[in-house]
Every structure is written in structure tokens, then in C-alpha cells.
Amino acid sequence: MSTSDTGSEAAAGWLAPSERSRPIRVLIAKPGLDGHDRGAKVLARALRDAGFEVIYTGLFQSPEMIATAALQEDVDVVGLSILSGAHLSLFPRIMEALRERGVDDVLVIAGGTIPDEDVPELKRLGVAEVFGPGSSLRSIVEYIRRHAPVRDDIAQ
Amino acid sequence: MRLIDEALAGNQRALARLATHIENDTEIGQQAVAALYARTGRAHIVGITGPPGAGKSTLVNALIGQARADGRRVGVLAIDPTSPLSGGAVLGDRIRMLERHGDEGVFIRSLASRGRRGGLAPAISGLIHLLDAVGFDLIIIETVGVGQEEVDAAAVVHTLVLVQMPRSGDAVQVLKAGVLELADIFVVNKADLGGAEELARELRGMVAMAPSESRWRSPVIVCSAVSGQGIDDVLAAIDDHRRYLTDSGELARRQQSIAAAEVKTLVASAVDRLLRDSSASVAPPVEDVAQRRQTPRAAALEIIRSLALNR
Numbered sequence: 045m046s047t048s049d050t051g052s053e054a055a056a057g058w059l060a061p062s063e064r065s066r067p068i069r070v071l072i073a074k075p076g077l078d079g080h081d082r083g084a085k086v087l088a089r090a091l092r093d094a095g096f097e098v099i100y101t102g103l104f105q106s107p108e109m110i111a112t113a114a115l116q117e118d119v120d121v122v123g124l125s126i127l128s129g130a131h132l133s134l135f136p137r138i139m140e141a142l143r144e145r146g147v148d149d150v151l152v153i154a155g156g157t158i159p160d161e162d163v164p165e166l167k168r169l170g171v172a173e174v175f176g177p178g179s180s181l182r183s184i185v186e187y188i189r190r191h192a193p194v195r196d197d198i199a200q
Numbered sequence: 201m202r203l204i205d206e207a208l209a210g211n212q213r214a215l216a217r218l219a220t221h222i223e224n225d226t227e228i229g230q231q232a233v234a235a236l237y238a239r240t241g242r243a244h245i246v247g248i249t250g251p252p253g254a255g256k257s258t259l260v261n262a263l264i265g266q267a268r269a270d271g272r273r274v275g276v277l278a279i280d281p282t283s284p285l286s287g288g289a290v291l292g293d294r295i296r297m298l299e300r301h302g303d304e305g306v307f308i309r310s311l312a313s314r315g316r317r318g319g320l321a322p323a324i325s326g327l328i329h330l331l332d333a334v335g336f337d338l339i340i341i342e343t344v345g346v347g348q349e350e351v352d353a354a355a356v357v358h359t360l361v362l363v364q365m366p367r368s369g370d371a372v373q374v375l376k377a378g379v380l381e382l383a384d385i386f387v388v389n390k391a392d393l394g395g396a397e398e399l400a401r402e403l404r405g406m407v408a409m410a411p412s413e414s415r416w417r418s419p420v421i422v423c424s425a426v427s428g429q430g431i432d433d434v435l436a437a438i439d440d441h442r443r444y445l446t447d448s449g450e451l452a453r454r455q456q457s458i459a460a461a462e463v464k465t466l467v468a469s470a471v472d473r474l475l476r477d478s479s480a481s482v483a484p485p486v487e488d489v490a491q492r493r494q495t496p497r498a499a500a501l502e503i504i505r506s507l508a509l510n511r
């Protein structure tokens with residue numbers, strides 16, 4: 045089998061690798077027993093309208109489900125939406141599950157009802173930023189655009 | 201390439217990374233498909249299509265469970281539409297497949313259609329090759345929910361399953377779009393809601409009357425993806441169809457038409473890209489056409505000749 049189908053034949057230029065930028069991929073997940081999905085849905089649509097590809101996985105996710113989805117979907121950003129108050133017990137397990145699977149270079153952000161005094165602890169765990177109730181959708185889009193990890197092997 | 205070796209060894213992180221490269225048609229992606237292509241051709245590739253909300257994703261989830269029970273490795277490529285306005289997408293098929301998270305024998309990837317019509321995604325063939333090469337036995341493609349537009353999935357799969365649900369009004373519409381001739385298996389889902397037997401009878405009537413060149417008679421199967429009723433019958437029909445393809449020699453013919461479709465798609469996209477990138481060289485004959493000095497067909501021939509010479 046020839047492996048030179050990307051080689052230097054004159055016509056190969058016609059099928060040269062794409063130099064087009066790719067959409068940022070974002071996982072939006074709702075960990076734990078939390079039925080508040082309005083914010084996550086609003087955000088998913090806003091990110092779609094900003095040109096991102098959003099994998100929305102719905103309610104009641106275990107840390108393992110979230111980490112497996114992030115792994116298989118090879119997302120750039122993991123967004124966690126939580127309004128149940130259980131963030132301090134769930135987030136360490138989610139970060140651990142991501143690490144276990146080698147998903148160590150994604151941007152993790154969170155939103156929902158997270159009290160200000162808990163934010164430093166979440167950041168210590170590796171959550172880059174927290175967006176509470178009333179956050180403007182545009183500020184979230186801008187944040188992701190600025191902070192999504194840049195992969196040196198794929199055009200953004 | 202390290203990523204390829206790791207993916208072949210079962211590393212899902214490497215597999216997912218390669219999928220990203222192939223999806224975005226990068227140099228690494230092209231090299232990966234070139235290196236892996238000789239290993240492909242073993243998997244059974246099954247398309248699941250049908251109107252929005254018919255239960256395609258839920259059925260895929262149930263089929264994964266059924267196929268895992270006898271030890272098969274299952275790869276899923278689930279496609280949802282890209283918004284033509286923003287270029288973004290919300291990919292929601294995975295919601296119905298979350299049960300499978302702890303299982304190394306299952307790999308699920310969501311794809312946006314990125315402008316490709318017919319319910320597929322531009323990189324679908326390359327991604328099928330990837331999953332095939334790393335050893336998935338069953339590869340399931342969930343198309344975008346189809347209404348009236350054409351269904352292209354038949355061009356990339358061995359077995360096409362059309363999923364319908366009772367009392368939706370869509371059932372007959374989809375058949376009008378020409379899927380009746382293309383589907384190898386008909387599934388009436390949501391049997392728990394009632395009305396399924398009526399729809400199944402109607403479908404059986406239509407299938408019996410449809411002209412067909414092959415000896416395969418497309419079965420109509422009633423199931424409930426939620427309760428699990430009839431899922432074993434759906435997988436059995438999929439396996440029957442595979443056996444039929446092999447025994448009748450039709451598999452070889454399908455493999456040829458799948459290859460032909462992929463090659464043609466590559467040629468078409470190359471020409472597309474060339475026309476986009478070389479608007480300057482396209483300009484003179486177009487001007488002549490606008491001024492009625494040349495016919496459109498003659499101008500097109502001139503461009504095709506010059507493209508062939510230029511590279």
C-alpha cells in the first residue's frame with residue numbers, strides 16, 4: 045500500500061491538507077443530581093451561534109461520564125454547569141477523572157450558583173474561571189476565544 | 201507515527217486525537233488514513249437514518265448494548281447539523297448514549313455536518329477507515345435527522361437502517377425522498393406508544409410492491425429502543441444482512457461502490473477547492489459567456505482543460 049498519497053506528485057496540491065481554521069469544540073455537561081438545565085441550554089446555543097461546536101450531554105452526569113465524553117470527543121474546553129450546590133464534592137472527582145484519562149490540556153470552566161467564597165478552591169483544583177448567575181453570554185464567548193488552548197499541530 | 205501506534209494499541213486518547221486530525225483534514229490526518237488504509241475493510245458499517253426524533257440515538261445506544269453482549273467492539277459516528285449562519289453546532293446525540301461510558305470496547309464521536317448535504321459529515325469516510333483499522337467490529341453511523349432531502353448514507357455503509365416512529369406523519373414523507381429503495385432494514389421504533397403495528401403493516405405493503413434487483417427482502421421490525429423490546433431482532437436483522445451480502449457476493453459490489461463514491465467525493469472536493477482558489481484563472485471565459493461570445497458549456501470545457509494542464 046502506498047503511503048505517498050500526500051507526497052509530491054503535481055496533482056497532490058489539489059488535495060493538500062486543509063489550512064482552514066477549525067471550530068473550537070466545547071463539552072457542556074451537568075454533573076450530579078441537578079435538574080437545572082436552563083443555563084446550560086442557553087449557553088450551548090450561544091456558543092453554537094458564536095461558531096463553536098458544542099457537545100451537549102444533558103443532565104445527571106457522573107465524573108466518569110464527563111471525562112469519557114471529553115476524551116472521546118477530544119474537546120478543547122470542558123464547561124461544567126452546576127446549580128445544586130454540590131460543586132465542592134463533585135469537581136475534585138471530575139478533575140481526577142480527566143487526569144486519569146490523560147485529558148490534561150483542556151480548558152475547564154464552570155458556571156451556575158457557585159458562591160464567591162468557593163471560587164478560590166475551584167481554581168486551585170484547576171478550574172480556570174467561574175461564571176455565576178447574570179454573567180453575560182458574550183463575556184463567556186470572549187473568554188473561551190481568548191483562553192481555549194492552542195494546539196500547535198492543528199490550525200485554530 | 202506515535203499516535204497511530206497508540207491508537208492501534210487501544211489508546212482512546214490517541215484515537216480521539218487522530219479523529220480530530222482526520223475531521224479537519226490536516227497533514228497528520230491524511231498521513232494517518234494513508235498508513236491505516238491497508239488495515240481497513242473488516243468492520244461491518246451500518247447506517248442509521250430517519251426523521252428527527254424517531255429515536256435513532258436511543259436505538260444506537262440499545263444496539264451497542266446488544267452487540268457488546270456478544271463481545272463485539274462498537275464505534276459510533278453521530279452527526280448533527282451545522283448551523284449555516286454561524287458555522288457552529290449543538291451536537292446532542294451523545295445524550296442518549298451515556299450508559300456506555302465505562303466501556304473500553306465502545307468509542308462514540310459526535311460530528312457536525314459542516315456543510316455536507318445528505319445527512320453526513322465531510323470527513324465521514326476517513327473516520328470510518330480509522331475506526332475500522334483500529335479494530336472496531338461494528339461501526340454505526342447516525343445521520344442527521346432527514347426529512348425531505350436526499351439520504352447519502354447508503355453510499356458509505358454496507359447496511360442502511362431506516363428508523364421511523366408511529367403517528368408522526370413523517371413516515372411516508374421520508375419514503376417519498378427515495379429511502380424506500382435504499383433501506384436494507386426498516387425499523388418502527390417506539391412500539392411502547394402504540395400505532396407501531398399499523399405503520400409496520402403499511403411499510404410491509406410498500407416494501408412488497410417496491411421493485412428490487414436483489415434477493416434481499418428488506419424486513420420491517422417493530423421495537424422500543426427505550427424498553428429494549430425487539431432490539432435483539434434489529435441486531436439479528438443487521439447480522440442477517442451482513443451474511444446475505446457475504447454469501448451472495450453483493451458485499452464485494454457494495455465495497456466497490458463505497459470506494460467509488462469516496463474517490464468521486466475527493467475529486468469533486470479538489471475541483472471545488474481549485475475553483476474557489478483560482479478565481480483569477482476562471483475569470484476570462486466567464487466574461488466571454490456573460491458577453492454572449494461563448495457558450496457556458498464551451499467555457500466550462502476550457503476551464504477543465506486549463507485546470508488539468510496547470511498542475
Ligand code: B12
Nearest residue numbers: 078079080081082083123124125128129155156176177179
Ligand atoms: C429556574 C429555577 C428552577 C427550575 C429549573 C428549570 C430548569 N429546567 O432549569 C425548577 C423550578 C425546576 C427548579 C427546581 C429546583 N430548584 Co431551582 N432555581 C431556579 C432559579 C430561580 C433560576 C435558575 C435559572 O434557570 N436561571 C437562568 C439561567 C440562564 O441562569 P444560570 O443557570 O445561572 O446560568 C447562567 C450562569 O450561571 C452561567 N452558567 C451556567 N452554567 C454555566 C456553565 C458554564 C460552563 C459557564 C461558563 C457558565 C454557566 O451562564 C448563564 C448565563 O448567565 C434559581 C435561582 C437563581 N437565581 O439562580 C433556583 C435555584 C438554583 N434552585 C434551587 C433549588 C434548591 C431547587 C430545588 C431543589 C427545589 C426548590 N427549592 O425549588 C429544585 C431542584 C430541581 C432539581 N431536580 O435539581 C436553589 C439552589 C440552591 C443551591 N445551589 O444550593 C436556587 C439557587 C434557588 C435558591 N436561592 O434557593 N429550580
Ligand SMILES: Nc1nc2c(ncn2[C@@H]2O[C@H](COP(=O)(O)OP(=O)(O)OP(=O)(O)O)[C@@H](O)[C@H]2O)c(=O)[nH]1
Nearest residue numbers: 251252253254255256257258296345390424425426
Ligand atoms: N416512548 C419512547 N420514546 C422513545 C423511544 N426511543 C426514543 N424515544 C424518545 O424519543 C426522543 C428522541 O429520541 P432520540 O434518540 O434523541 O431521537 P433521534 O432520532 O436520535 O433524534 P435526532 O438525532 O434529533 O434526529 C427522546 O425523548 C427519546 O427518549 C421509544 O422506543 N419509546
Ligand SMILES: [Mg+2]
Nearest residue numbers: 256257292293
Ligand atoms: Mg440523534
